[in-house]
Amino acid sequence: MIRNRRLSKSIADAGWRRFITYLSYKAEKQGKRLVQVPAQGTSQTCICGADVPKTLAIRLHECNACGRVQDRDIVSAQVILQRALSIVA
Ligand SMILES: [Zn+2]
Structure with missing residues (x-):
């Protein structure tokens, strides 16, 4: 199958x-309440909205626009939260 x-x-x-x-x-x-968020691009986007392209091997998020340097998974989780809050609002 x-x-x-x-x-x-x-x-x-x-x-x-x-x-x-x-x-x-x-x-x-x-x-x-469960809020479903489109997950596309959450690891390639910064919280500030800038695109931060990176391969899966790059684990550190470094944004040139706002200067944020953080673990990529943490930033992705924050982007997902931001999207969920925008849907709820
Ligand atoms: Zn940024």
């Missing part, structure tokens, strides 16, 4: 759909 490209994509989509449904249920149960 995994070798069938269309079927494997459907299986993967069903897995994500189930995960998001479960996560949404858990959030509501805690009085919270």
